[in-house]
Amino acid sequence: MTSTGIRLHAPAPGWSIDADVVVVGSGVAGLTAALRCEAAGLTTVVVTKARLDDGSTRWAQGGIAAALGEGDTPEQHLDDTLVAGAGLCDEEAVRILVTEGPDAVRRLIATGARFDESGDGGLELTREGGHHRRRIAHAGGDATGAEISRALVEAVRARGMRTVENALVLDLLTDAEGRTAGVTLHVMGEGQHDGVGAVHAPAVVLATGGMGQVFSATTNPAVSTGDGVALALRAGAEVSDLEFVQFHPTVLFLGPDAEGQQPLVSEAVRGEGAHLVDADGVRFMLGQHELAELAPRDVVAKGIVRRMLEQDAEHMYLDARHFGAEMWENRFPTILAACRAHGIDPVTRPVPVAPAAHYASGGVRTDSRGRTTVPGLYACGEVACTGVHGANRLASNSLLEGLVYAERIAADIAATGLHARVPQPLPTAERPAHPLLPPEARLAIQRTMTRGAGVLRSEASLAEAADRLHRLHADARDALDENGKTAEPGVDTWEATNLLCVARVLVEAARRREETRGCHWREDRPERDDTAWRRHIVVRLNPDRSLAVRTTDTTDFPPTLPQAQEQ
Numbered sequence: 001m002t003s004t005g006i007r008l009h010a011p012a013p014g015w016s017i018d019a020d021v022v023v024v025g026s027g028v029a030g031l032t033a034a035l036r037c038e039a040a041g042l043t044t045v046v047v048t049k050a051r052l053d054d055g056s057t058r059w060a061q062g063g064i065a066a067a068l069g070e071g072d073t074p075e076q077h078l079d080d081t082l083v084a085g086a087g088l089c090d091e092e093a094v095r096i097l098v099t100e101g102p103d104a105v106r107r108l109i110a111t112g113a114r115f116d117e118s119g120d121g122g123l124e125l126t127r128e129g130g131h132h133r134r135r136i137a138h139a140g141g142d143a144t145g146a147e148i149s150r151a152l153v154e155a156v157r158a159r160g161m162r163t164v165e166n167a168l169v170l171d172l173l174t175d176a177e178g179r180t181a182g183v184t185l186h187v188m189g190e191g192q193h194d195g196v197g198a199v200h201a202p203a204v205v206l207a208t209g210g211m212g213q214v215f216s217a218t219t220n221p222a223v224s225t226g227d228g229v230a231l232a233l234r235a236g237a238e239v240s241d242l243e244f245v246q247f248h249p250t251v252l253f254l255g256p257d258a259e260g261q262q263p264l265v266s267e268a269v270r271g272e273g274a275h276l277v278d279a280d281g282v283r284f285m286l287g288q289h290e291l292a293e294l295a296p297r298d299v300v301a302k303g304i305v306r307r308m309l310e311q312d313a314e315h316m317y318l319d320a321r322h323f324g325a326e327m328w329e330n331r332f333p334t335i336l337a338a339c340r341a342h343g344i345d346p347v348t349r350p351v352p353v354a355p356a357a358h359y360a361s362g363g364v365r366t367d368s369r370g371r372t373t374v375p376g377l378y379a380c381g382e383v384a385c386t387g388v389h390g391a392n393r394l395a396s397n398s399l400l401e402g403l404v405y406a407e408r409i410a411a412d413i414a415a416t417g418l419h420a421r422v423p424q425p426l427p428t429a430e431r432p433a434h435p436l437l438p439p440e441a442r443l444a445i446q447r448t449m450t451r452g453a454g455v456l457r458s459e460a461s462l463a464e465a466a467d468r469l470h471r472l473h474a475d476a477r478d479a480l481d482e483n484g485k486t487a488e489p490g491v492d493t494w495e496a497t498n499l500l501c502v503a504r505v506l507v508e509a510a511r512r513r514e515e516t517r518g519c520h521w522r523e524d525r526p527e528r529d530d531t532a533w534r535r536h537i538v539v540r541l542n543p544d545r546s547l548a549v550r551t552t553d554t555t556d557f558p559p560t561l562p563q564a565q566e567q
Helices: 028-039 074-084 091-111 144-158 227-234 267-271 297-311 321-331 333-341 397-416 441-453 459-478 491-512
Strands: 016-018 021-024 044-047 162-164 167-174 180-187 195-200 203-206 245-252 275-277 316-319 351-360 363-365 377-379 537-541 547-551
Touching: 021 028, 021 180, 028 044, 028 144, 028 203, 028 397, 074 091, 091 144, 091 397, 144 397, 167 195, 167 227, 167 491, 180 203, 203 227, 203 397, 227 363, 227 377, 227 491, 227 537, 245 267, 245 297, 275 297, 297 316, 297 351, 321 333, 377 397, 441 459, 441 491, 459 491, 491 537, 491 547
Parallel strands: 016 195, 021 044, 021 203, 044 162, 203 377
Antiparallel strands: 167 180, 180 195, 245 351, 275 316, 316 351, 537 547
């Protein structure tokens, strides 16, 4: 795979760092990869967009899924994952996840993560949507992500690992043979480094998280602007399954005009017995699925939206008044505080909820060792598409996937000797190949995506979204004068440009998939079509910034790298 030659318009790097590995991102996937690489004797640098603990991991409430309970087995976990994935999971990738997962969780505990324990001293496990067993380990009641983040950040700092915080990654550096040679980045604010610089390394691990900010309302933090997927596309990597964006069914409804990050009401609340009801108190999920409120997330999100449409309502309700104050305070203190901060007391009244963008099941295509289609570039966590999630992620598999595949990446880098190569990056292009969007384009992209590519989609809505996105792209291109003038380089314009890049791919993939499957719901194509569409949509970026789209022949992904490039 050759690079597109497209780079974000940015100043030339003014400083550089040399390393064996650079990890971009500081969630569970990024910090686990960094710790394992460092333990293998590799000089590792962690680059993160905000502070070390500011990514999506810290917001994870429910927990981490693994077959750790009595009577549970990896095979049962595999079965639940395959059902949720609606026929598009890579079974071998899932088998890796569920068989290596329990020991990976134990190693996380050995690293310092403290999970809630039952009365006999074992792990206290709960149940979430799509799981037939209680296999969700949690911490602090509903603060699992915060505890995992705390433990990993402390471990990184205790080892004295080099970190660069408040740094937006810009583009991949490559050598004359198209192999990875590091990244360029922009450090925001004063510190040891400032402005645009580079980390030179023969191995780059993308762990940049999701792209929820492409929609108006999301559970993702403000930093989740698809930077890793956009970087990979510009570098010539393939992405897959981007049409499968999971909308979490129960997000605190703050009003029809609420935008940005919204408070999540964890699936674990339903796992402990909360009911979804309409304004009349009717449990509308009964009869729609054998698991009712604990059906897979796509089923519950669709059930909520259907009821909203039937009743011309803006939201539904989650009723857990029967928990009582003590259970709310001890089991779900974070959610309780968030609700009360917005004037809602779930102890005494049902909580208004509606679906919001939550998780990207697709991303940069990788193999079982985390390798992308660009030699030396790896990806793990939400930015990656390993094949584990298929058309719809099973609840609480995300933290586990980040953990398991980060460890596999570190093992691959150490085993292949990739780090021994001294990178010789090609100089960055002097003229911009990619026009930057003005900062105000971000809001236009979000509203376009919410209207046209949200929970409900159709050919008409997606075509309108594609047209609006094309106009934004064309306006930025036309703004270039003969001297290559574009919007002023900066965090706002780089993020807006990245959002447009991933939005275009998402909409194109959603238009191509003419069926309803998992969390991709086409109103005009309401049936699942295994004959034509039990396969993956793979997209890459052409040098002229057009999209090259193809479908795989089967549910299996082709290899990411030719055999000659594997070492």
